[in-house]
Each structure stands twice: as structure tokens, then as C-alpha cells.
Amino acid sequence: MPPRLRLLPAVVACWLAAGIVIGMPDAAPAATVVAAVVAAGLAIAALPARILVLPALAAGAATLVLGAVALAAPARTPTDLAEAADSGRSLELEVTVGGRADEGRFAGVVAGTSAPVLVFADPGTAPPIGATVALRADLALTVPGEDVAFLLFPRGDVELVHGPPPLLAWAHDIRTGFLDASSGLPEPGGGLLPGLAIGDTTRVAEPLDAAMKASSLSHLTAVSGANCAIVVGAVLAVTALLGAALPVRLGVAAVALLGFVVLVTPEPSVLRAAVMAGLALAAVALGRPTLGVPVLCAAVILLLIADPWLSRSYGFALSALATAGLLTLAGPLAVALTRVLPGWLATVLSVPLAAQLACQPVILLLDPSLPLYGVPANLLAAPAAPLATVLGLVACLLAGVAPPLGAAVAWLGWLPASWVAAVATLFAGLPGARGVWPGGPGGVALLVAVEVAALVAVLGVGRPRRLARAVSLVALVAYLAAAIGGAVVTQVSRPVDWQYAMCDVGQGDATLVRSGQAVALIDLGRDPELLRACLADLGIGRLDLVVLTHFDLDHVGGAAAVLDRADVVLTGRPAESADDRLLAEFAAAGAQVSPVDRGDRGTLGSLAWEALWPAPRDETTGNPASVALHWTCPNGGACLTAVMLADLGEEAQARMAGAVEIPQVDVVKVSHHGSADQSAGLYERLDGTVGLIGVGADNDYGHPTEALLGILAATGTTALRTDLDGLILVAPGDRPGEVDVWTSR
Missing domain, CATH: 2.40.50.140 (Nucleic acid-binding proteins)
Incomplete structure (x- = not known):
């Protein structure tokens, strides 16, 4: 094995050991003992057989990680x-x-x-x-x-x-001053600048966030090695100009690096970059060469020993893989691309290409699709992103000591930040921005195989290269055929008589009910663009009825997509002035706005609806007062009944069950995105055939919970969830009581 890769087995062993054992922490002590015995045996055997040195090192590193889990796990759950x-x-x-x-x-x-x-x-x-x-x-x-x-x-x-404490208070004041200094900048560049400079994405609007992800540019708002390199390099350059000795320069750079980590907060990608920078500074101080791959491997091992739970962090994995891709693939790809491209273009193009090849298998677990324009988008954004980062950092530091000057520099940083935002929006809006690809472990394995074949086709020599080129060509043709054919099959296979549809709007709810030409929309999700795309996909224009069950952002944030489409708006109880303003906007657009309480009834085409909750004259707002609707088929025929529970918690569900007769239905819109706060008795009485769960793939809530999925399984209700299934359509089957389901995935 090449010398620079000798720590790689230890990295793999650490990552696997941590990733497996933190899922069953009770086994950590025994696993630590076994790993220690194996490591000791390999170390003894390695004395005469040097080939066993690397396995012994890997087993020793795994032992340290397992020991860290065994020590930390009990303290995490008092x-x-x-x-x-x-x-x-x-x-x-x-x-x-x-x-x-x-x-x-x-x-x-x-x-x-x-x-x-x-x-x-x-x-x-x-x-x-x-x-x-x-x-x-x-x-x-x-x-x-x-x-x-x-x-x-x-x-x-x-x-x-x-x-x-003082240091963290200083960092908070600096961040707040920077946000204030950039708050007056025009959007979307103004909201993006803090993300590019210090990784603060709190002001990035949902549409821009979605565009950054769709165009494979979201990594620019995650503080990484480039940011740390800018800080350390700038400090070393300034101290060198001042004539400081090498130990002083390195010491000041280390202090600046620590301050930078505190300023941007120690997210997984920041920790990886900072530890690598620290190791590089230490190597320079000791007069040792700083090779990128060994430094990366050492940083990963140290961080996994310090915090084994990083092994399941997508951010940490993507940061490490992106760095590995740049260190191992960018150079060879640049050389290969010079055969057909100018040298400067080949060098610039190789960087995003290497990073995307390394990261895409993991990204696929979060989003089973391919960003087809990711490389050109990164190519266009590449010149502007570092400039925005540097100017943003300078503005951030100046905002705390000279706010007017900080604001002026922020305006300069706004220009490249706006360019990045424009690139993201442009490519996200192009046809086919996200290419279809199978998800799950099988999809990841297939993508890795295709990437390996493509790399051998470009970088290999001789017969393997010719074979890889043939495989890559066949894979490309097969993918195009599958994508085009899949799009045709998707349209043909959709049930034309669907009655209920749950849009994939991330962590939020947006459920459609259709009867003939009449359409109702219950809740609006968080992102107007995602809701607008779903309605366009289903060919929905005017909405006869819009129901705002309550006013949480993940239920009304997409209002901009339907403000001018609603005839009637039924609403839960507003809690804040912003809620009243939203209702006034619907009214100003021509909608009839009416509050709804238990017992209220109406029709939609041949369907009838009845409000089961909230209770009249109850002043509760928010989740406990969500509007729950019962949909029935008074005229019979091919029709499915449903109950939609909005975000009612267990207590409110129990109160509702005590106040009204709970019907048996075909479809249940599961409450609160599958949280654990549910009444098993209510779901047992509903006895639904299918349960619809609106939930985001990357949500931090753990939704849907094992508790809720267990409740559905116990009642024989099949769980359908947008994070795994995408768009969900539900239609009556050929026989009474039969339910047909179609999902986009």
C-alpha cells in the first residue's frame, strides 16, 4: 500500500466500529475487550510478519473508538x-x-x-x-x-x-453584528453572505436553500477546509510580513484558528477542517512534511475517538469524503482533462468534479436523485464563492469594532454572494435539474460501480481502460433510456382517479382531496416552490377549498404558491398577528375566509367533510387546536373515506375521541409527521388501511418515530411516508374497501 494510504485501514476500522456499536451501546464493553485482544494478537504477530502492522494498527484504533463508546454511552442517558x-x-x-x-x-x-x-x-x-x-x-x-x-x-x-462565558459571548456579539450589518442587503445575496462567510444559514430563504441543494452548491454554506485555509494563510502571511519568527507565526495562526472555530461554531465539517489545519501546523513546527491524505486520516481517527457519534453524521462524512476526493482525484482528473480542454479549465473543472464524485454516494442516501448540473454550477460559482467568503469574514470582524466599515465591506461581499445565488437559481430551474436514481443501499452500490467504471475509463490504461469505457457507455445509454422510459411509465402508471394525494414538501404537510373537478388542499407545507411544483405536476390550478389546520410554518409557509388560487379558506385559530395578516392576504386575493370548529360541515364535489376538532369556544391555539377533518362518501360509489389529524397530540386526540364518534376509515393522515405523541387507541378505532405521513428526509425530530410506526403496524395500517415514497396518490380499488396506492419512488 502506498505510504500516504497506510492510515486508511485504521480510518475504515474506526468508522465501522463506531457506526455499528453506537447503535447498540450495551455491547460496547464486550466489543472493546474483543478488539483489544485482536489488536494485541496482531501486534505480537506483526513483529516477525510486518505485513500485519497495518491490520494491528487498524484494530488498535478500533479499540480506542469502542472504548470511547463504552465510556461515554452510559453518561449520555442518565x-x-x-x-x-x-x-x-x-x-x-x-x-x-x-x-x-x-x-x-x-x-x-x-x-x-x-x-x-x-x-x-x-x-x-x-x-x-x-x-x-x-x-x-x-x-x-x-x-x-x-x-x-x-x-x-x-x-x-x-x-x-x-x-x-467571555469567549463565547465575544463570538455571539461578532456573529450578531455581522448579521445586523448584512441585514439591509438585498435578497437573495444578503441572506446568503453569512452562510458563505461563517456558515450561518438562518437567513437563507427556503426557495434559495432548495435551489442550492438542487444545483449541488449547498456545500458552499458549510464552513470547510477552504475557510480554515483562508484564515490560517492570511495570519501566516501577515505575521511573516511583520518579521515574526516561525514559532510565533505558527502560534498566532493556531490561536486565530481556535478563534475562528469558536466564531463559526464547531460543526462536524468545521471540526474536521480545524483538526487537519492544526495537525498541519504541528507538522510544520516539527519540521515534518505535511501530506494531505495522512493528515486527513489522522484527523478523522482523532475526531472519531473524541466523539464516536460523528460516525453517523452526514455532515462529517461529506466533509471527509469531499476532502479525500480533492486530495486524491482532483490532480489526476485535471491531467486527464487537459487532453481535451485548456489547462486552466481542466484544473478548475477537476475540483468540483472530484468533490461530487466522492460525495454523491452519501448524498444519494439523503436524496435519491442526481444533480445533473452540479459540475457546471460549481464551475460558475467557484470564482465568486472564495471572494464572498473573504469579504464576509472581513466584514464580520469589522462589524464588531467599526460597524459602518463592516457594513461597507458587507456590500462588497454581497456582489459575489448574489452571483452564487443567481447561479443556484438558474441551474435549479433548468429542465431535468435532478436526475432520477434508485435510492437505498442498492442505489448507492450501483452508483459507486458506475463511478469506478467512469474513473477507470478516464484514468486507467490498457485493457481495463477499454473495458471501463465500454461499460461506461453502456451505463450511460441504459440510464438515458431508463430515465426517459421511467418518465413515460410514471405518467402512464399514475391512477387517473386518485382521490387523495400527499405532496412531498419536506418536513411539512400538504394533502390534496379530489372529487371530480373539485379539489381541496389541506395545509401548504413550508416551501412555496415545492408546493407549486407538486400542484403543477398534478395539473392542479384553481382550489375550491384550502384548509389551514393551524399556523405553524411547516403548514402555512407555502402560502405564496396558492394565495391567488383559493375560493374558500377554512382556518384554525390564529395565535399571532402574522396569522391574521396571512388570512387578510387570502381575503384580499378574493377568497372567502371562515373559521372552523367541531361539527361544521360542507361538501366537495360528491364528497362530504365534517370537522371533528377543535372544540367550540375553546381558546387553545397551535397543535392542540388543529383542524381535524372527516371525509365521507354520502352518495356511495367508488370512494374512500378518510380522517386527517393535522398535528393533534395524544392529549388532544383523546379529548376528540371522547367528544365525537370516531369512524372507521380507509385513509388516515397521520398526525404531526409521525411524532411519538399519539393515541394508540384512536388509531385502533380508525382502523385505517393506509396512513399518510408528511415528513422530511433530513428532519432533526426523528420523525416518523418507531412508536408511531409500531402503532400503525399493530392496527394493520400500511405506512406511506413522503421521505421514502415521495409523492403519494391514493385511489379507490376495483372492489369495495380496496385501496390502490401509487408513489413516485
Whole structure:
């Protein structure tokens, strides 16, 4: 094995050991002992047989990782917290905030323990990183292997106990000043600039976020090695100009690197980049060569030993793979491409191509499709992204000491940031921006095989190269034929008489009901573009009825897609002035807006609907007051009945079951994206044939939960979920009571 790859077996062993054992932490102590024995045996055997040195090193590294799991796992799930989660008892807790807030959610650690938690607070709650907050909360235990051990759902307000320590307070002030300095910049570049500079994507609008993902540019908003290299390189250059000695330059660079990590927050990709930079600085200090691949391998091993739960982090995996691709593939690809392209273009093109080839198999697990324009999009964005990053970083630092100057530099950074946003929007809107590809492990294996064949066809020599070229050509023809044929089959195979459709709008709900030419839409998802695309795909124009079950963002965020399409809007109870403004916008667009309570009835074509919830004269708002509808077929015929539960929790479900007669139905719209907060008795009484779950593939909530899936399985209800199935269409079968289902995947 080449010298620069000698740590690779240790990386693979560490990653596999951590990834497997954190899913069954009770086995970690025994696995550690077994690995230690194997490592010791291989080390002894390696004395006369040097070929066993690398396996011994891999076994030793795996032992360290397994030992880390064995030591950390019990502390992550303290007995009192686990018992409270099992019993449904709420606790008074203090949590030290450890992760950037996003729509009210923030990560942290319960004070006095090592239990990592994710808190679901009100959207207006955004405590700074390092602060300690007090709250009373219900707890839910996550499945082993998740990066957090508990989910916390506060009962009441989240109160600040004390602010962050000085260093973290400085970082918070700097970030806040930068966000203020860039807040007046025109969109979408203004919202994107903080993401390019410091990885803060809180102001990136949903449509732009979707466009960045569709065009394979979302990696630009994840702080990576390029950002760390800019910081370290700039510091080394400045200190060299000042005539500082090498030890001083390296020391100042190390301090600047630490400050940068604190500023941007230690996300997995940041940690990987920072540890690599730190190892490189240490190698220079010791007078040793700094080879990229060994440094990457060493960084990955150290981080997996420090935090084995990184082994299941998509962000960490993508960061490591992208770096590996750049270090191993970019150079050979550039050389190969010079045969047909100018040297400068070949060099520029090889970078995004290498990164995409390395990362795409993992990205496929998150989104079973291919970004067909990813390489040209990266090629066009490449010149602007570093410029936006540098100017954004300078603006960020100046915003804390000279706000007017920081704002001026932010305006300069807005120009390249706007270019990146424009590139993303352009390529995301082109036909076929996402190519179809099978998901799951089989799809990943197939993609890896195709990529290997393509690389051998480009980089190989002799007979293997000729064979790989033939295989690649056959694969390309087969893919084009399958894609075109699949599109035709998709349109032909769809049931023309579908009655219910659940749109794939990510983590949110958007469900259609159709009777003849009459169409109702229940909830609007979070992203107008995703909802608009679903309606266009199904050929839906005017909406006879729109139901806003409640006003959470994942149910009304897509309103812009339908504001001018609705005839009648039925609404749950508004809780804030923003909710009233949304209803006023529907009314101004010509819709008839009416509140709905239990017992209200109406029709849609030949279907009838009745509101089962909320209770009249109850002033509750939010999830517990969601509008639940029962759809029936008063005229008989080929028709399916349904109950749609919006986001009702177990308590509200029980109250509803006590107030109305719960019918048996064909279709159940599962409540709250498949959360664990459900009444098994209600689902048993509904006795649905299929259960529709609107859920995002990359959601942080653990939806749908094993508890909910178990409830559906126990009642014989087949779970259909948008994260795995995509668009779901449900139609009456050929015989009474029979349900036909079609999904886009």
C-alpha cells in the first residue's frame, strides 16, 4: 500500500466500529475487550510478519473508538432522565446551549450530566451558544446512535439563567453584528453572505436553500477546509510580513484558528477542517512534511475517538469524503482533462468534479436523485464563492469594532454572494435539474460501480481502460433510456382517479382531496416552490377549498404558491398577528375566509367533510387546536373515506375521541409527521388501511418515530411516508374497501 494510504485501514476500522456499536451501546464493553485482544494478537504477530502492522494498527484504533463508546454511552442517558422519558413525566432542567438555534430548536447538554439534547422551543427563542437556560420540559428518548440522546419539549417559557462565558459571548456579539450589518442587503445575496462567510444559514430563504441543494452548491454554506485555509494563510502571511519568527507565526495562526472555530461554531465539517489545519501546523513546527491524505486520516481517527457519534453524521462524512476526493482525484482528473480542454479549465473543472464524485454516494442516501448540473454550477460559482467568503469574514470582524466599515465591506461581499445565488437559481430551474436514481443501499452500490467504471475509463490504461469505457457507455445509454422510459411509465402508471394525494414538501404537510373537478388542499407545507411544483405536476390550478389546520410554518409557509388560487379558506385559530395578516392576504386575493370548529360541515364535489376538532369556544391555539377533518362518501360509489389529524397530540386526540364518534376509515393522515405523541387507541378505532405521513428526509425530530410506526403496524395500517415514497396518490380499488396506492419512488 502506498505510504500516504497506510492510515486508511485504521480510518475504515474506526468508522465501522463506531457506526455499528453506537447503535447498540450495551455491547460496547464486550466489543472493546474483543478488539483489544485482536489488536494485541496482531501486534505480537506483526513483529516477525510486518505485513500485519497495518491490520494491528487498524484494530488498535478500533479499540480506542469502542472504548470511547463504552465510556461515554452510559453518561449520555442518565437514569433519571430516561425514567422521566419512559413515564411521560416532565422535569425542571437546566441546559447549556451548544448548538446554533434554528426556528427555536437548539442543541445543548443538561447541566450536571453529559446528556446531549435537542430543545424544541418557540421560534422566537434563540439563546446564545454557551448560555444556560432553565425550562420545564417533557422528554423523549431517541433511538441509539442519534447525535442527541433526548428531545426536550418545553412546557412554558425558556428562561435565561446566565449568559455565555467571555469567549463565547465575544463570538455571539461578532456573529450578531455581522448579521445586523448584512441585514439591509438585498435578497437573495444578503441572506446568503453569512452562510458563505461563517456558515450561518438562518437567513437563507427556503426557495434559495432548495435551489442550492438542487444545483449541488449547498456545500458552499458549510464552513470547510477552504475557510480554515483562508484564515490560517492570511495570519501566516501577515505575521511573516511583520518579521515574526516561525514559532510565533505558527502560534498566532493556531490561536486565530481556535478563534475562528469558536466564531463559526464547531460543526462536524468545521471540526474536521480545524483538526487537519492544526495537525498541519504541528507538522510544520516539527519540521515534518505535511501530506494531505495522512493528515486527513489522522484527523478523522482523532475526531472519531473524541466523539464516536460523528460516525453517523452526514455532515462529517461529506466533509471527509469531499476532502479525500480533492486530495486524491482532483490532480489526476485535471491531467486527464487537459487532453481535451485548456489547462486552466481542466484544473478548475477537476475540483468540483472530484468533490461530487466522492460525495454523491452519501448524498444519494439523503436524496435519491442526481444533480445533473452540479459540475457546471460549481464551475460558475467557484470564482465568486472564495471572494464572498473573504469579504464576509472581513466584514464580520469589522462589524464588531467599526460597524459602518463592516457594513461597507458587507456590500462588497454581497456582489459575489448574489452571483452564487443567481447561479443556484438558474441551474435549479433548468429542465431535468435532478436526475432520477434508485435510492437505498442498492442505489448507492450501483452508483459507486458506475463511478469506478467512469474513473477507470478516464484514468486507467490498457485493457481495463477499454473495458471501463465500454461499460461506461453502456451505463450511460441504459440510464438515458431508463430515465426517459421511467418518465413515460410514471405518467402512464399514475391512477387517473386518485382521490387523495400527499405532496412531498419536506418536513411539512400538504394533502390534496379530489372529487371530480373539485379539489381541496389541506395545509401548504413550508416551501412555496415545492408546493407549486407538486400542484403543477398534478395539473392542479384553481382550489375550491384550502384548509389551514393551524399556523405553524411547516403548514402555512407555502402560502405564496396558492394565495391567488383559493375560493374558500377554512382556518384554525390564529395565535399571532402574522396569522391574521396571512388570512387578510387570502381575503384580499378574493377568497372567502371562515373559521372552523367541531361539527361544521360542507361538501366537495360528491364528497362530504365534517370537522371533528377543535372544540367550540375553546381558546387553545397551535397543535392542540388543529383542524381535524372527516371525509365521507354520502352518495356511495367508488370512494374512500378518510380522517386527517393535522398535528393533534395524544392529549388532544383523546379529548376528540371522547367528544365525537370516531369512524372507521380507509385513509388516515397521520398526525404531526409521525411524532411519538399519539393515541394508540384512536388509531385502533380508525382502523385505517393506509396512513399518510408528511415528513422530511433530513428532519432533526426523528420523525416518523418507531412508536408511531409500531402503532400503525399493530392496527394493520400500511405506512406511506413522503421521505421514502415521495409523492403519494391514493385511489379507490376495483372492489369495495380496496385501496390502490401509487408513489413516485
